[in-house]
Amino acid sequence: MTEKTIPLLPCRTELLQAVVDFYAALGFETTHLQKSPYAYAVVERGAVEIQLYGLKDYDPSTSHASCYVLTEDVDGLYAVFRSGLKARYGRIPTRGLPRIGPLKDMSYGVRQFLATDPTGNTIRVGQTIDDDSPEDPADAAPKDVFASALHMADLFADSKQDFPGAARIIDRALNLKDEQPTPLQRLRLLVLRGDLAQRLGDAEGARGWLEAAETVQLTAGEEALARDALARLEELRG
Structure with missing residues:
Protein backbone atom coordinates (compact mmCIF):
# COMPACT_ATOMS: atom_id res chain seq x y z
CA MET A 1 0.00 0.00 0.00
CA THR A 2 1.26 3.47 -0.89
CA GLU A 3 0.63 6.38 1.45
CA LYS A 4 0.61 10.06 0.54
CA THR A 5 0.64 13.13 2.74
CA ILE A 6 -1.31 16.17 1.53
CA PRO A 7 -0.84 19.51 3.31
CA LEU A 8 -4.01 21.40 4.22
CA LEU A 9 -3.20 25.09 4.43
CA PRO A 10 -5.40 27.95 5.68
CA CYS A 11 -6.55 30.74 3.43
CA ARG A 12 -8.42 33.96 4.11
CA THR A 13 -11.76 33.29 2.41
CA GLU A 14 -11.82 36.45 0.33
CA LEU A 15 -8.31 35.70 -0.99
CA LEU A 16 -9.03 32.19 -2.25
CA GLN A 17 -9.12 33.16 -5.93
CA ALA A 18 -5.95 35.23 -5.60
CA VAL A 19 -4.21 32.28 -3.95
CA VAL A 20 -5.35 29.87 -6.67
CA ASP A 21 -4.10 32.33 -9.30
CA PHE A 22 -0.73 32.48 -7.52
CA TYR A 23 -0.32 28.71 -7.70
CA ALA A 24 -1.42 28.75 -11.33
CA ALA A 25 1.49 31.12 -12.00
CA LEU A 26 3.79 28.49 -10.47
CA GLY A 27 2.47 25.86 -12.86
CA PHE A 28 -0.15 24.26 -10.60
CA GLU A 29 -3.47 23.07 -11.98
CA THR A 30 -6.62 23.87 -10.04
CA THR A 31 -8.38 20.51 -9.71
CA HIS A 32 -11.09 21.68 -7.31
CA LEU A 33 -12.51 25.07 -6.41
CA GLN A 34 -15.61 25.89 -4.41
CA LYS A 35 -16.80 29.00 -2.63
CA SER A 36 -19.86 27.56 -0.89
CA PRO A 37 -20.99 26.18 1.45
CA TYR A 38 -17.37 26.87 2.45
CA ALA A 39 -14.28 27.97 0.58
CA TYR A 40 -11.99 25.14 -0.50
CA ALA A 41 -9.50 24.56 -3.29
CA VAL A 42 -7.07 21.91 -4.48
CA VAL A 43 -4.04 22.70 -6.63
CA GLU A 44 -1.67 20.12 -8.10
CA ARG A 45 1.65 20.14 -9.91
CA GLY A 46 2.89 16.69 -10.78
CA ALA A 47 3.09 14.70 -7.56
CA VAL A 48 2.68 17.82 -5.41
CA GLU A 49 -0.83 18.49 -4.11
CA ILE A 50 -1.89 21.34 -1.82
CA GLN A 51 -5.36 21.76 -0.37
CA LEU A 52 -6.57 25.13 0.88
CA TYR A 53 -9.47 25.79 3.23
CA GLY A 54 -11.10 29.15 3.82
CA LEU A 55 -11.17 31.04 7.12
CA LYS A 56 -13.14 34.27 7.13
CA ASP A 57 -11.03 36.15 9.68
CA TYR A 58 -7.63 34.63 8.89
CA ASP A 59 -4.79 37.17 9.03
CA PRO A 60 -2.09 36.48 6.39
CA SER A 61 0.41 38.73 8.18
CA THR A 62 0.51 36.36 11.17
CA SER A 63 0.66 33.13 9.18
CA HIS A 64 3.22 30.47 10.06
CA ALA A 65 1.68 27.78 7.84
CA SER A 66 4.08 26.05 5.48
CA CYS A 67 5.05 22.83 3.77
CA TYR A 68 8.26 21.47 2.27
CA VAL A 69 8.67 20.23 -1.29
CA LEU A 70 11.73 18.11 -2.06
CA THR A 71 12.94 18.12 -5.65
CA GLU A 72 15.86 16.88 -7.72
CA ASP A 73 16.05 20.14 -9.69
CA VAL A 74 15.63 23.11 -7.37
CA ASP A 75 17.39 25.48 -9.79
CA GLY A 76 15.01 24.49 -12.58
CA LEU A 77 11.92 24.97 -10.42
CA TYR A 78 13.21 28.30 -9.18
CA ALA A 79 13.59 29.56 -12.74
CA VAL A 80 10.13 28.29 -13.72
CA PHE A 81 8.48 29.81 -10.64
CA ARG A 82 10.13 33.20 -11.15
CA SER A 83 9.19 33.24 -14.82
CA GLY A 84 5.58 32.38 -14.01
CA LEU A 85 5.34 35.03 -11.31
CA LYS A 86 6.77 37.69 -13.60
CA ALA A 87 4.26 36.78 -16.29
CA ARG A 88 1.42 36.91 -13.76
CA TYR A 89 2.32 40.08 -11.85
CA GLY A 90 4.47 41.96 -14.34
CA ARG A 91 7.43 41.69 -11.97
CA ILE A 92 9.01 39.15 -9.65
CA PRO A 93 7.56 39.85 -6.18
CA THR A 94 10.31 39.66 -3.55
CA ARG A 95 8.64 41.55 -0.68
CA GLY A 96 5.22 41.55 0.91
CA LEU A 97 2.59 39.04 -0.17
CA PRO A 98 2.96 37.15 -2.41
CA ARG A 99 6.73 36.83 -2.72
CA ILE A 100 9.56 34.51 -3.69
CA GLY A 101 12.85 34.52 -1.82
CA PRO A 102 16.41 33.95 -2.99
CA LEU A 103 17.80 30.55 -3.94
CA LYS A 104 20.79 29.63 -1.80
CA ASP A 105 22.82 26.83 -0.29
CA MET A 106 22.08 26.34 3.39
CA SER A 107 24.78 25.24 5.82
CA TYR A 108 22.76 22.15 6.74
CA GLY A 109 23.16 20.55 3.31
CA VAL A 110 20.11 21.83 1.42
CA ARG A 111 19.81 24.20 -1.52
CA GLN A 112 16.43 25.89 -1.24
CA PHE A 113 14.12 28.84 -1.78
CA LEU A 114 10.85 29.97 -0.22
CA ALA A 115 7.69 31.05 -2.03
CA THR A 116 4.89 32.65 -0.02
CA ASP A 117 1.34 32.90 -1.37
CA PRO A 118 -1.07 35.86 -0.97
CA THR A 119 -2.52 34.43 2.24
CA GLY A 120 0.86 33.89 3.94
CA ASN A 121 1.49 30.17 3.37
CA THR A 122 5.17 29.47 2.72
CA ILE A 123 6.18 26.71 0.33
CA ARG A 124 9.78 25.67 0.95
CA VAL A 125 11.36 24.04 -2.08
CA GLY A 126 14.67 22.31 -1.57
CA GLN A 127 17.19 19.82 -2.87
CA THR A 128 19.65 17.85 -0.76
CA ILE A 129 23.22 18.70 -1.71
CA ASP A 130 25.06 17.03 1.19
CA ASP A 131 23.81 13.68 2.48
CA ASP A 132 26.19 13.83 5.45
CA SER A 133 24.76 17.04 6.91
CA PRO A 134 22.84 16.90 10.22
CA GLU A 135 19.06 16.62 9.91
CA ASP A 136 18.55 19.38 12.49
CA PRO A 137 19.73 22.77 11.14
CA ALA A 138 20.69 23.81 14.67
CA ASP A 139 23.26 20.99 14.74
CA ALA A 140 24.91 22.26 11.55
Missing part, protein backbone atom coordinates in the same frame (compact mmCIF):
# COMPACT_ATOMS: atom_id res chain seq x y z
CA ALA A 141 26.06 25.61 12.89
CA PRO A 142 29.66 26.25 11.72
CA LYS A 143 32.38 27.00 14.27
CA ASP A 144 33.78 30.02 12.41
CA VAL A 145 32.21 33.17 13.86
CA PHE A 146 31.19 34.68 10.50
CA ALA A 147 30.00 31.43 8.95
CA SER A 148 28.00 30.86 12.13
CA ALA A 149 26.51 34.35 11.87
CA LEU A 150 25.39 33.66 8.30
CA HIS A 151 23.96 30.30 9.35
CA MET A 152 21.98 31.73 12.26
CA ALA A 153 20.83 34.82 10.35
CA ASP A 154 19.52 32.60 7.56
CA LEU A 155 17.60 30.51 10.10
CA PHE A 156 16.13 33.59 11.79
CA ALA A 157 15.16 35.17 8.47
CA ASP A 158 13.82 32.15 6.58
CA SER A 159 12.63 29.74 9.26
CA LYS A 160 11.44 32.15 11.95
CA GLN A 161 10.70 35.17 9.73
CA ASP A 162 12.44 37.15 12.49
CA PHE A 163 14.02 39.87 10.36
CA PRO A 164 15.06 42.15 13.25
CA GLY A 165 16.70 39.20 15.00
CA ALA A 166 18.57 38.22 11.84
CA ALA A 167 19.72 41.81 11.35
CA ARG A 168 21.08 41.97 14.90
CA ILE A 169 23.11 38.80 14.35
CA ILE A 170 24.76 40.27 11.25
CA ASP A 171 25.34 43.65 12.88
CA ARG A 172 27.16 42.03 15.79
CA ALA A 173 29.38 40.04 13.42
CA LEU A 174 30.25 43.02 11.22
CA ASN A 175 31.05 45.19 14.24
CA LEU A 176 33.65 42.81 15.66
CA LYS A 177 37.00 44.57 16.11
CA ASP A 178 39.41 41.69 16.62
CA GLU A 179 38.21 39.44 13.77
CA GLN A 180 37.42 40.11 10.13
CA PRO A 181 35.39 38.04 7.65
CA THR A 182 36.83 36.78 4.41
CA PRO A 183 35.78 38.79 1.33
CA LEU A 184 33.29 36.05 0.43
CA GLN A 185 31.80 36.08 3.93
CA ARG A 186 31.65 39.88 3.94
CA LEU A 187 29.79 39.92 0.64
CA ARG A 188 27.24 37.38 1.84
CA LEU A 189 26.73 39.19 5.14
CA LEU A 190 26.27 42.57 3.46
CA VAL A 191 23.86 41.24 0.83
CA LEU A 192 21.75 39.49 3.45
CA ARG A 193 21.81 42.60 5.65
CA GLY A 194 20.64 44.73 2.73
CA ASP A 195 17.96 42.17 1.94
CA LEU A 196 16.76 42.29 5.56
CA ALA A 197 16.73 46.09 5.55
CA GLN A 198 14.47 46.06 2.50
CA ARG A 199 12.13 43.56 4.12
CA LEU A 200 12.00 45.81 7.19
CA GLY A 201 11.09 48.82 5.06
CA ASP A 202 14.43 50.59 5.57
CA ALA A 203 15.16 51.65 2.00
CA GLU A 204 17.98 54.03 2.90
CA GLY A 205 19.70 51.47 5.10
CA ALA A 206 19.32 48.81 2.42
CA ARG A 207 20.95 51.09 -0.12
CA GLY A 208 23.97 51.57 2.13
CA TRP A 209 24.43 47.85 2.83
CA LEU A 210 24.11 46.94 -0.83
CA GLU A 211 26.49 49.67 -1.96
CA ALA A 212 29.02 48.34 0.55
CA ALA A 213 28.53 44.84 -0.88
CA GLU A 214 29.33 46.11 -4.36
CA THR A 215 32.75 47.31 -3.19
CA VAL A 216 33.88 43.86 -2.00
CA GLN A 217 36.68 42.54 -4.19
CA LEU A 218 36.54 38.82 -5.01
CA THR A 219 38.84 36.47 -6.86
CA ALA A 220 37.48 34.51 -9.81
CA GLY A 221 37.17 31.45 -7.60
CA GLU A 222 35.29 33.41 -4.93
CA GLU A 223 32.94 34.85 -7.54
CA ALA A 224 31.96 31.34 -8.56
CA LEU A 225 31.19 30.46 -4.93
CA ALA A 226 29.27 33.72 -4.49
CA ARG A 227 26.98 33.24 -7.50
CA ASP A 228 23.78 33.18 -5.43
CA ALA A 229 24.75 36.22 -3.36
CA LEU A 230 25.80 38.16 -6.47
CA ALA A 231 22.55 37.29 -8.21
CA ARG A 232 20.60 38.45 -5.16
CA LEU A 233 22.65 41.66 -5.01
CA GLU A 234 21.83 42.44 -8.63
CA GLU A 235 18.15 41.74 -8.01
CA LEU A 236 17.99 43.91 -4.89
CA ARG A 237 19.84 46.76 -6.57
CA GLY A 238 17.55 46.56 -9.59
Whole structure:
Protein backbone atom coordinates (compact mmCIF):
# COMPACT_ATOMS: atom_id res chain seq x y z
CA MET A 1 0.00 0.00 0.00
CA THR A 2 1.26 3.47 -0.89
CA GLU A 3 0.63 6.38 1.45
CA LYS A 4 0.61 10.06 0.54
CA THR A 5 0.64 13.13 2.74
CA ILE A 6 -1.31 16.17 1.53
CA PRO A 7 -0.84 19.51 3.31
CA LEU A 8 -4.01 21.40 4.22
CA LEU A 9 -3.20 25.09 4.43
CA PRO A 10 -5.40 27.95 5.68
CA CYS A 11 -6.55 30.74 3.43
CA ARG A 12 -8.42 33.96 4.11
CA THR A 13 -11.76 33.29 2.41
CA GLU A 14 -11.82 36.45 0.33
CA LEU A 15 -8.31 35.70 -0.99
CA LEU A 16 -9.03 32.19 -2.25
CA GLN A 17 -9.12 33.16 -5.93
CA ALA A 18 -5.95 35.23 -5.60
CA VAL A 19 -4.21 32.28 -3.95
CA VAL A 20 -5.35 29.87 -6.67
CA ASP A 21 -4.10 32.33 -9.30
CA PHE A 22 -0.73 32.48 -7.52
CA TYR A 23 -0.32 28.71 -7.70
CA ALA A 24 -1.42 28.75 -11.33
CA ALA A 25 1.49 31.12 -12.00
CA LEU A 26 3.79 28.49 -10.47
CA GLY A 27 2.47 25.86 -12.86
CA PHE A 28 -0.15 24.26 -10.60
CA GLU A 29 -3.47 23.07 -11.98
CA THR A 30 -6.62 23.87 -10.04
CA THR A 31 -8.38 20.51 -9.71
CA HIS A 32 -11.09 21.68 -7.31
CA LEU A 33 -12.51 25.07 -6.41
CA GLN A 34 -15.61 25.89 -4.41
CA LYS A 35 -16.80 29.00 -2.63
CA SER A 36 -19.86 27.56 -0.89
CA PRO A 37 -20.99 26.18 1.45
CA TYR A 38 -17.37 26.87 2.45
CA ALA A 39 -14.28 27.97 0.58
CA TYR A 40 -11.99 25.14 -0.50
CA ALA A 41 -9.50 24.56 -3.29
CA VAL A 42 -7.07 21.91 -4.48
CA VAL A 43 -4.04 22.70 -6.63
CA GLU A 44 -1.67 20.12 -8.10
CA ARG A 45 1.65 20.14 -9.91
CA GLY A 46 2.89 16.69 -10.78
CA ALA A 47 3.09 14.70 -7.56
CA VAL A 48 2.68 17.82 -5.41
CA GLU A 49 -0.83 18.49 -4.11
CA ILE A 50 -1.89 21.34 -1.82
CA GLN A 51 -5.36 21.76 -0.37
CA LEU A 52 -6.57 25.13 0.88
CA TYR A 53 -9.47 25.79 3.23
CA GLY A 54 -11.10 29.15 3.82
CA LEU A 55 -11.17 31.04 7.12
CA LYS A 56 -13.14 34.27 7.13
CA ASP A 57 -11.03 36.15 9.68
CA TYR A 58 -7.63 34.63 8.89
CA ASP A 59 -4.79 37.17 9.03
CA PRO A 60 -2.09 36.48 6.39
CA SER A 61 0.41 38.73 8.18
CA THR A 62 0.51 36.36 11.17
CA SER A 63 0.66 33.13 9.18
CA HIS A 64 3.22 30.47 10.06
CA ALA A 65 1.68 27.78 7.84
CA SER A 66 4.08 26.05 5.48
CA CYS A 67 5.05 22.83 3.77
CA TYR A 68 8.26 21.47 2.27
CA VAL A 69 8.67 20.23 -1.29
CA LEU A 70 11.73 18.11 -2.06
CA THR A 71 12.94 18.12 -5.65
CA GLU A 72 15.86 16.88 -7.72
CA ASP A 73 16.05 20.14 -9.69
CA VAL A 74 15.63 23.11 -7.37
CA ASP A 75 17.39 25.48 -9.79
CA GLY A 76 15.01 24.49 -12.58
CA LEU A 77 11.92 24.97 -10.42
CA TYR A 78 13.21 28.30 -9.18
CA ALA A 79 13.59 29.56 -12.74
CA VAL A 80 10.13 28.29 -13.72
CA PHE A 81 8.48 29.81 -10.64
CA ARG A 82 10.13 33.20 -11.15
CA SER A 83 9.19 33.24 -14.82
CA GLY A 84 5.58 32.38 -14.01
CA LEU A 85 5.34 35.03 -11.31
CA LYS A 86 6.77 37.69 -13.60
CA ALA A 87 4.26 36.78 -16.29
CA ARG A 88 1.42 36.91 -13.76
CA TYR A 89 2.32 40.08 -11.85
CA GLY A 90 4.47 41.96 -14.34
CA ARG A 91 7.43 41.69 -11.97
CA ILE A 92 9.01 39.15 -9.65
CA PRO A 93 7.56 39.85 -6.18
CA THR A 94 10.31 39.66 -3.55
CA ARG A 95 8.64 41.55 -0.68
CA GLY A 96 5.22 41.55 0.91
CA LEU A 97 2.59 39.04 -0.17
CA PRO A 98 2.96 37.15 -2.41
CA ARG A 99 6.73 36.83 -2.72
CA ILE A 100 9.56 34.51 -3.69
CA GLY A 101 12.85 34.52 -1.82
CA PRO A 102 16.41 33.95 -2.99
CA LEU A 103 17.80 30.55 -3.94
CA LYS A 104 20.79 29.63 -1.80
CA ASP A 105 22.82 26.83 -0.29
CA MET A 106 22.08 26.34 3.39
CA SER A 107 24.78 25.24 5.82
CA TYR A 108 22.76 22.15 6.74
CA GLY A 109 23.16 20.55 3.31
CA VAL A 110 20.11 21.83 1.42
CA ARG A 111 19.81 24.20 -1.52
CA GLN A 112 16.43 25.89 -1.24
CA PHE A 113 14.12 28.84 -1.78
CA LEU A 114 10.85 29.97 -0.22
CA ALA A 115 7.69 31.05 -2.03
CA THR A 116 4.89 32.65 -0.02
CA ASP A 117 1.34 32.90 -1.37
CA PRO A 118 -1.07 35.86 -0.97
CA THR A 119 -2.52 34.43 2.24
CA GLY A 120 0.86 33.89 3.94
CA ASN A 121 1.49 30.17 3.37
CA THR A 122 5.17 29.47 2.72
CA ILE A 123 6.18 26.71 0.33
CA ARG A 124 9.78 25.67 0.95
CA VAL A 125 11.36 24.04 -2.08
CA GLY A 126 14.67 22.31 -1.57
CA GLN A 127 17.19 19.82 -2.87
CA THR A 128 19.65 17.85 -0.76
CA ILE A 129 23.22 18.70 -1.71
CA ASP A 130 25.06 17.03 1.19
CA ASP A 131 23.81 13.68 2.48
CA ASP A 132 26.19 13.83 5.45
CA SER A 133 24.76 17.04 6.91
CA PRO A 134 22.84 16.90 10.22
CA GLU A 135 19.06 16.62 9.91
CA ASP A 136 18.55 19.38 12.49
CA PRO A 137 19.73 22.77 11.14
CA ALA A 138 20.69 23.81 14.67
CA ASP A 139 23.26 20.99 14.74
CA ALA A 140 24.91 22.26 11.55
CA ALA A 141 26.06 25.61 12.89
CA PRO A 142 29.66 26.25 11.72
CA LYS A 143 32.38 27.00 14.27
CA ASP A 144 33.78 30.02 12.41
CA VAL A 145 32.21 33.17 13.86
CA PHE A 146 31.19 34.68 10.50
CA ALA A 147 30.00 31.43 8.95
CA SER A 148 28.00 30.86 12.13
CA ALA A 149 26.51 34.35 11.87
CA LEU A 150 25.39 33.66 8.30
CA HIS A 151 23.96 30.30 9.35
CA MET A 152 21.98 31.73 12.26
CA ALA A 153 20.83 34.82 10.35
CA ASP A 154 19.52 32.60 7.56
CA LEU A 155 17.60 30.51 10.10
CA PHE A 156 16.13 33.59 11.79
CA ALA A 157 15.16 35.17 8.47
CA ASP A 158 13.82 32.15 6.58
CA SER A 159 12.63 29.74 9.26
CA LYS A 160 11.44 32.15 11.95
CA GLN A 161 10.70 35.17 9.73
CA ASP A 162 12.44 37.15 12.49
CA PHE A 163 14.02 39.87 10.36
CA PRO A 164 15.06 42.15 13.25
CA GLY A 165 16.70 39.20 15.00
CA ALA A 166 18.57 38.22 11.84
CA ALA A 167 19.72 41.81 11.35
CA ARG A 168 21.08 41.97 14.90
CA ILE A 169 23.11 38.80 14.35
CA ILE A 170 24.76 40.27 11.25
CA ASP A 171 25.34 43.65 12.88
CA ARG A 172 27.16 42.03 15.79
CA ALA A 173 29.38 40.04 13.42
CA LEU A 174 30.25 43.02 11.22
CA ASN A 175 31.05 45.19 14.24
CA LEU A 176 33.65 42.81 15.66
CA LYS A 177 37.00 44.57 16.11
CA ASP A 178 39.41 41.69 16.62
CA GLU A 179 38.21 39.44 13.77
CA GLN A 180 37.42 40.11 10.13
CA PRO A 181 35.39 38.04 7.65
CA THR A 182 36.83 36.78 4.41
CA PRO A 183 35.78 38.79 1.33
CA LEU A 184 33.29 36.05 0.43
CA GLN A 185 31.80 36.08 3.93
CA ARG A 186 31.65 39.88 3.94
CA LEU A 187 29.79 39.92 0.64
CA ARG A 188 27.24 37.38 1.84
CA LEU A 189 26.73 39.19 5.14
CA LEU A 190 26.27 42.57 3.46
CA VAL A 191 23.86 41.24 0.83
CA LEU A 192 21.75 39.49 3.45
CA ARG A 193 21.81 42.60 5.65
CA GLY A 194 20.64 44.73 2.73
CA ASP A 195 17.96 42.17 1.94
CA LEU A 196 16.76 42.29 5.56
CA ALA A 197 16.73 46.09 5.55
CA GLN A 198 14.47 46.06 2.50
CA ARG A 199 12.13 43.56 4.12
CA LEU A 200 12.00 45.81 7.19
CA GLY A 201 11.09 48.82 5.06
CA ASP A 202 14.43 50.59 5.57
CA ALA A 203 15.16 51.65 2.00
CA GLU A 204 17.98 54.03 2.90
CA GLY A 205 19.70 51.47 5.10
CA ALA A 206 19.32 48.81 2.42
CA ARG A 207 20.95 51.09 -0.12
CA GLY A 208 23.97 51.57 2.13
CA TRP A 209 24.43 47.85 2.83
CA LEU A 210 24.11 46.94 -0.83
CA GLU A 211 26.49 49.67 -1.96
CA ALA A 212 29.02 48.34 0.55
CA ALA A 213 28.53 44.84 -0.88
CA GLU A 214 29.33 46.11 -4.36
CA THR A 215 32.75 47.31 -3.19
CA VAL A 216 33.88 43.86 -2.00
CA GLN A 217 36.68 42.54 -4.19
CA LEU A 218 36.54 38.82 -5.01
CA THR A 219 38.84 36.47 -6.86
CA ALA A 220 37.48 34.51 -9.81
CA GLY A 221 37.17 31.45 -7.60
CA GLU A 222 35.29 33.41 -4.93
CA GLU A 223 32.94 34.85 -7.54
CA ALA A 224 31.96 31.34 -8.56
CA LEU A 225 31.19 30.46 -4.93
CA ALA A 226 29.27 33.72 -4.49
CA ARG A 227 26.98 33.24 -7.50
CA ASP A 228 23.78 33.18 -5.43
CA ALA A 229 24.75 36.22 -3.36
CA LEU A 230 25.80 38.16 -6.47
CA ALA A 231 22.55 37.29 -8.21
CA ARG A 232 20.60 38.45 -5.16
CA LEU A 233 22.65 41.66 -5.01
CA GLU A 234 21.83 42.44 -8.63
CA GLU A 235 18.15 41.74 -8.01
CA LEU A 236 17.99 43.91 -4.89
CA ARG A 237 19.84 46.76 -6.57
CA GLY A 238 17.55 46.56 -9.59
